[in-house]
Each structure stands twice: as C-alpha cells, then as structure tokens.
Amino acid sequence: MLRVGALLVSGVLIQALVLPEFRVLGATPDLVLVIVLAIAFREEPEFAAVSGFVGGILIDLFLRTPLGVSAIVYALASYAVAVLHTGILRPTRGLVPLIGFFGGLSVGAAYLVLSSLAGYEGLLTMGTAQVLLVASLLDGAIALVVFPLVGKALGEDRTAVTA
Amino acid sequence: MAVARPTSRRRSVLALLLVTAITLITLDLRENDTGVVASVRNVTSDAVAPVQDGVGSVLSPISDWFEGVVKSGEIKRENEQLKQELAEARNDAASGRAALRENERLNELLNLDFVGDLETVSARVVGTAVGNFDDTVELDRGTDHGVKVGMPVVVGQGLVGRVVTASRLRSTVMLLTDTESGVGVRLERSNTLGVAKGQADRDEMHLVLVNPDVDVAKGEMVVTSGVDGARFPGGIPVAVVKQVGKDPGAIEQKIVLDPVADMGQLEIVNVLLWQPAGG
Numbered sequence: 137m138l139r140v141g142a143l144l145v146s147g148v149l150i151q152a153l154v155l156p157e158f159r160v161l162g163a164t165p166d167l168v169l170v171i172v173l174a175i176a177f178r179e180e181p182e183f184a185a186v187s188g189f190v191g192g193i194l195i196d197l198f199l200r201t202p203l204g205v206s207a208i209v210y211a212l213a214s215y216a217v218a219v220l221h222t223g224i225l226r227p228t229r230g231l232v233p234l235i236g237f238f239g240g241l242s243v244g245a246a247y248l249v250l251s252s253l254a255g256y257e258g259l260l261t262m263g264t265a266q267v268l269l270v271a272s273l274l275d276g277a278i279a280l281v282v283f284p285l286v287g288k289a290l291g292e293d294r295t296a297v298t299a
Numbered sequence: 300m301a302v303a304r305p306t307s308r309r310r311s312v313l314a315l316l317l318v319t320a321i322t323l324i325t326l327d328l329r330e331n332d333t334g335v336v337a338s339v340r341n342v343t344s345d346a347v348a349p350v351q352d353g354v355g356s357v358l359s360p361i362s363d364w365f366e367g368v369v370k371s372g373e374i375k376r377e378n379e380q381l382k383q384e385l386a387e388a389r390n391d392a393a394s395g396r397a398a399l400r401e402n403e404r405l406n407e408l409l410n411l412d413f414v415g416d417l418e419t420v421s422a423r424v425v426g427t428a429v430g431n432f433d434d435t436v437e438l439d440r441g442t443d444h445g446v447k448v449g450m451p452v453v454v455g456q457g458l459v460g461r462v463v464t465a466s467r468l469r470s471t472v473m474l475l476t477d478t479e480s481g482v483g484v485r486l487e488r489s490n491t492l493g494v495a496k497g498q499a500d501r502d503e504m505h506l507v508l509v510n511p512d513v514d515v516a517k518g519e520m521v522v523t524s525g526v527d528g529a530r531f532p533g534g535i536p537v538a539v540v541k542q543v544g545k546d547p548g549a550i551e552q553k554i555v556l557d558p559v560a561d562m563g564q565l566e567i568v569n570v571l572l573w574q575p576a577g578g
Contacts (some may be wrong), residue, residue: 153354156427157362158316160369163431172382182312189316193323197343198429200463203336204323211316216311248432254324258478262430263498271431 138176140187143289148194149172163267165274167282168195169210173239174279174286176214177221188214201251209246213239236279241274244298330462331450341466345441347492348468352439354427361534413522414453415554419569422452422470432488433495434497436565437461449530451571457536457559458482458523459568470570474562475504475537483524489513492524495537495556503564504538506554515543515554530575 147168155164172191176184192207197208217235245268248259312493338404363384367374404491411495422444439445452472452496460474473480494511506521518543519540525533538556 137560145578149347149350150567152429153351154358156429157358158365159427166431179400183310185309185313185316189320192320195429198426200433200435200471200479202324203325203340204327208317208320208325211313211320216312244431248415254328256479258497259432261478262493264478267431292462 141291142159142210143171143175143189143286144168144187144194148198148279151195152198160274161267161273163270165271166243166277168196169213169240170236170279171286172214173211173217173235174283175290176217177235178287178290179217179218180219181222184214184218185220188296190213195294201247202254203249203253203255207249210241210249212246213243221230229284229288232279232283233276236282237272239274240275241268244268244271317504337464340464344464344466344469344471348439348466349545351425351437356532356554367460372460388432413457414569414571416534417532418572419453420446420572421471421567422446423567424565427470429573432478433469434474434562435463438462438470438472438473438568438570439468440467441470443467445572446470446570447574449574451535451573452568453535453571454560456561458531458577459565460545461530462570472568475558475560476502476562480504482531482537483526484521484539485524485533486513486515486575487520487522487533488516491515493521493554502558503541504558506540506556507551509552509554511551515523515540515552517541517543522554528576532571532573 151164151167155167163292168191172184175187179187188210189207192202192205192210195210196206213277217239227261248264248268252259318518321335323469326334330336366387376440420440422438422440428435431490436554438446438452446462446465448462448465450462452461458475460472460477460480462470463473465472475482475495477495477497482494482495484495485492486506486509491510491513493506495504495506497504506515509515520536521540523529523531523533523535523537536559538558540554542555543552
C-alpha cells in the first residue's frame, strides 16, 4: 500500500513539474495513468480501482476541470484492466504498449466527454482529437518502461510479464 | 450467514468510488473560488511551488534543447527569416536608421500604453498546463503579491489571458487560446462588437457573434470592448484578423484571429491589478 502511494505521488510530481516541459505536437504522456494501469496489471480489481481513483484525484488537483473527473475515468480504466488481466488476458510484453495506447485513448476520450458534460466548452474538436492521439502514442511508448519499473517497485512477481 | 460474492464486492467498491467522484465534481462545480476544493488546490500549488522553482531551473536547458529537436523545422524557417532581417538591418545601419528603429521597438516592449493608469505586477512564467487539454500558464506571483482571480494578464503586444486561480505564491492564467476562453472584443475599424473564442488548435481564435453584414478586413486589429461588466478593461489589443470567409449555408462569417501576443514564448508578463465590476 505504501509503495503504491509513493509510486502515485512520484508520478504526479513528475507529471506536474517535469513532463509539461517536454511536449510533442502539443501533447505530453499521461504518466500517472500509465502507472495506475501498471498497478492494475498486477493487482486485484478492487485495489486497482482504488489506486486509479487516488491517482486521478491527485492529478485533478493540478487540472482546471472539476475535481473527480480524472478520478472516475482512471478508476474505471484500472478496474477494467485488472478484470481483463485476471480473467482473460495473458500478460505478455507485446501487450504492454497496447494497454498504454488504448488505455490512454479511452481514458482521454472519456475525460473529454465528461468534462464537456460538466460544462467545459470546445473540448470535442479535431484539435483535441489530434492531441489525444499523440498523447496515447506516447502513453504506449512510456508503458514499455513504466510497467517493468512499477513491477520492480512493487517487488512482486504474481503475474510476471512473459516475453 | 450470507457471504458477499467477490464480483458483487468488486462492483460495490467501484460504485462507491464513482459516487464519491460524482459528489466531488458536483461540489467543485457548485462552490466559488474560496470553497473547500479551491482551497485544497491552492494549498497543493503552494506546497509544490519551491520544488517547481528548483526543477524549473534544472530542466530549463534540457527542455530548450528538446524543443529545439522537436521544432527543428520551425526553427530553421525562423532562422532563415532572422537572417533576412539581419541583412535588412545591416542595410539600415548603414544609413543610420537601425538605432532609431531598435529604440522604438524597445520602447514598445516597455511601454504598456494601453494599460493607462492601472497598476501592474510583473510575474515570471514558471510552468505550463499539466493536462493535454488546458491552455494555461503558471506565474510565480499570487495573492501575497496582490494577484486575484479574474485579473487580466498582458505583455507588451497586448492581452494574454486572465487569472483563474490564485494561491499565496502562485497563480494560473487561462490563455486567450484556451477553449474555455471568451473575450468581449471590438473591431477597431468598424467598432463592431463580438466575442473572441479560444480554439483547441492552440494558436488561433475565432471571432463569433459578429453582425453578418459587417465588412471585416484581413489584418484589422481587434481590441477588448470594455463594455459595462466586461472581464477586461477596454482598448487592450487582443488579435488581428487572419482570415475572413463564409462556410456554405452559414449565416455567420468565419473570422479567424491571430493573437498579438506569442503564447508559446511567454516569459515575463504583467498582471493588471484590475477586477471586473462585481468581481
């Protein structure tokens, strides 16, 4: 639990202070999301959902949209990944970037829709779609590094990723 | 004794989290700038401010290099343009006009003519938006320095945006190009009013709610309207008209604006110590 908390806080600090300085075509990867997905890849669905919720709340503190929007979408995504990996998917290395990419894409899309429903204008445009696509590709790329690091940090081998 | 099945327990946990999140969203949307959620955000912002200062100074050269790599094409074009300008400047210098022109340009930067008698606070941009869909910058000045929510932020060329959150040491500025931003403006030539809306394309705005019969010219200056109850004082340069057209079947003209301030190169800005009436 403590390790997960430390991972999330470190991820949020890097996301808030470092990554905005390194944008590619206006987009940055969503490190906190990739961390919670990596946690979900190794934990039970309840724990994954709570981790996603906490990670989402922490990152929401730095965003302009209402507190709780990221928390909802991160919690749902983490829960879905945990349910899928415990019941359906066999964790392989090739799956990791795909989880990062599709996780980023679906979470980003859900975030935009929820924020628009909450009254934030102009988010459902081609411009944001382009930024979302680039950000999701970056999520997929960093997942290759983040997933093994999270595995090492959690110090367990319950569902080790196989080649 | 009944034992909850794992699946139903999972769903209960998820449902509890969703209800909590929806409660928080509702609370955040209903409360004002001094509510609990805003206070938590402000405390967080102040807590990370010293770390941000340290990280910023370390990362600055690296992020500059990274930007150079990512935007190499753009930089090459800019380099060509600068070379051309340099050649022209050399010609000017030969005839003694360069010094005069440089002097005028520096005066423009220092002189915020459009501000009038309003007091200002200078601030340094110390960060950009954390998320991918916000267009904001963070300033190293907050309520301790007189900055309040709603205050306009300008640079030498004109309007940049307005303060949307202010903690003791930091404030966040929503740029004009943010999709949530809307500025009441006036076309200088025709005196027609409209609203300049930010676009997700980041570096441009659209002028909406303009009388469709008005003749709008490319290159025309757009300034804040300053009408009663406006968010900004009147007469501050906002943008120039970049493109005018009309989509087939549309009633309104499609007017694209180019902000006068370069939002990608903000370093030092001025916060006007002015708040809208009732704000």
